[in-house]
Amino acid sequence: MGGSVIGQRTLKSLGLGMVTADLGTIGSADDLRRRIARQGLAVGVERNMVYEQSAGPVTYAPALAGAPDGDPCPLGRALSIGVIDGPVDADTTALAGARIASRSFLREGDAPGAPDHATALAALIAAPGNGQWPAGFARKARVLSAVAFAKGAAGDVARTDAIAEALDWLVTERVRLVNLSLAGPENATLAMVLHGLARRGTIFVAATGNDGADAVSFPASHPDVFAISAVDARRRLYYKANRGEEVAFVAPGVELFVPTAEGGRYRSGTSYAAAIATAIFAHAIDGGATGRSALERALRAAAEDLGPAGRDSSFGWGLLKIVGCSK
Numbered sequence: 001m002g003g004s005v006i007g008q009r010t011l012k013s014l015g016l017g018m019v020t021a022d023l024g025t026i027g028s029a030d031d032l033r034r035r036i037a038r039q040g041l042a043v044g045v046e047r048n049m050v051y052e053q054s055a056g057p058v059t060y061a062p063a064l065a066g067a068p069d070g071d072p073c074p075l076g077r078a079l080s081i082g083v084i085d086g087p088v089d090a091d092t093t094a095l096a097g098a099r100i101a102s103r104s105f106l107r108e109g110d111a112p113g114a115p116d117h118a119t120a121l122a123a124l125i126a127a128p129g130n131g132q133w134p135a136g137f138a139r140k141a142r143v144l145s146a147v148a149f150a151k152g153a154a155g156d157v158a159r160t161d162a163i164a165e166a167l168d169w170l171v172t173e174r175v176r177l178v179n180l181s182l183a184g185p186e187n188a189t190l191a192m193v194l195h196g197l198a199r200r201g202t203i204f205v206a207a208t209g210n211d212g213a214d215a216v217s218f219p220a221s222h223p224d225v226f227a228i229s230a231v232d233a234r235r236r237l238y239y240k241a242n243r244g245e246e247v248a249f250v251a252p253g254v255e256l257f258v259p260t261a262e263g264g265r266y267r268s269g270t271s272y273a274a275a276i277a278t279a280i281f282a283h284a285i286d287g288g289a290t291g292r293s294a295l296e297r298a299l300r301a302a303a304e305d306l307g308p309a310g311r312d313s314s315f316g317w318g319l320l321k322i323v324g325c326s327k
Contacts, residue, residue: 001035002026020048059134060233061252061276066302066321067137071129072279073325074140075286081141081278082170082178083121084163086113086149086156094123094133094259102145103169105162113149113156120258120267121181121275125282133264134257137279137322144175149182158182164193171197177285179278180206180225181271183217191222198224203285203292205278207270209242214313216244224292226281229316230254230273235306237314241270247316248296249303251277280320287324298323 002025009018026032033045063070078099090100100122106112122136126143129135146166148158163182170178183206194204204225209217220227227246230238230253237243238254253273255266281295289298303318311317 001032003032059257061256062134062137064231064233064235064252064319065137065276065280067325072135072137072139072322073283074135075138075282076140077286078140078142079138079177079282079286080144080173080175081125081138081282082144082146082166082173082175083118083125083275084146084148084158084166084170084178084180085118085121085182087115087118087147088122088143088145089115089119089259089261090122092119092123092259093130094127094264095119096130097128098122098126098136098139099142100126100145101142102147103166104147105165105169106147106150107162110150112147113151116258116260117156117181117271118145118147118149120256120260120272121179123259124256124272124275125179125279133259137276138282141279141282144170144173146170160187160190163190167193167197167202171200171202176201177203177278177282178205179275180204180219181274183207183209183220186218186221190219194219194222195224198292201291203281203295205274205281207274208244208247210238210240210269210271211242212240213242214244216242216246221246226277226296227316228270228274228277228320229314230268230270231306231315231319235304235319237307238268238270238273240268241314243313245313247313249277249299249316249318249320250306250314251280251320277320280322283325284323289323 006020126141127136148162149156206220208229226248229241232254251273254268302321305318306315
């Protein structure tokens with residue numbers, strides 16, 4: 001007929017034979033069916049279809065962070081959390097029903113950066129959980145998305161002035177917890193802004209960076225910022241994570257399932273660990289911890305010590321655990 005046999009099997013329990021074939025010059029499965037029927041043979045013909053697992057994405061992070069039954073509990077109140085990054089795709093299924101407000105700090109003529117990174121951060125923090133998508137680590141939180149990243153020649157970038165303006169807006173909106181999943185060279189102006197806002201009570205949580213270096217990136221290296229690194233499902237340090245004495249804590253950040261323009265992908269990086277850490281900080285604040293010192297004490301008391309005993313340059317004080325989350 002113009003096709004070729006690839007393989008033959010016998011299904012003994014059913015008393016059936018099965019042939020896998022390449023149609024070759026045969027036009028379609030329907031053409032083959034008609035040819036076989038004309039031969040008077042009792043043979044069924046169907047495409048060799050491919051099926052996918054229906055189990056859904058693997059989500060180890062909630063259990064690793066101490067969430068009961070692997071399901072992070074919601075905040076008791078609608079705490080506002082600032083995220084300075086690119087634009088958030090609030091229409092994605094993962095964020096359906098989430099409370100998100102956004103404002104851009106790009107210059108006229110700037111093209112906004114890609115939405116995947118910021119959308120992933122927002123989902124890890126505040127995704128409501130809808131059966132199709134895992135819940136965020138601080139659902140019921142209100143996310144204020146400050147868009148500071150624009151398209152650059154070599155990727156999305158945020159200028160110092162845009163970040164500073166974004167911080168100023170968040171403070172006017174009474175936001176006291178800010179995620180900074182960004183990294184770059186130390187900047188005296190931005191350092192001054194961070195210090196001034198920290199003295200007024202703003203809590204900053206930032207990613208250590210993904211260069212595999214023995215130096216924490218800025219702004220995580222700033223003394224008024226909590227530097228967060230990433231671990232995998234087996235509590236091993238992310239191999240690209242930067243190390244340094246500034247590391248405060250670690251959180252899950254390797255192979256996390258996050259929303260993308262294609263629907264969803266597994267992503268790794270200290271940015272994602274910092275987002276989960278920010279959500280865990282929100283739980284501690286929700287539980288009554290106020291101020292940097294009180295927060296650090298509460299989170300240190302709950303953290304799982306990893307690596308050498310006490311604080312170290314890879315894991316800081318250890319793996320963050322959700323404070324006050326019970327079912």
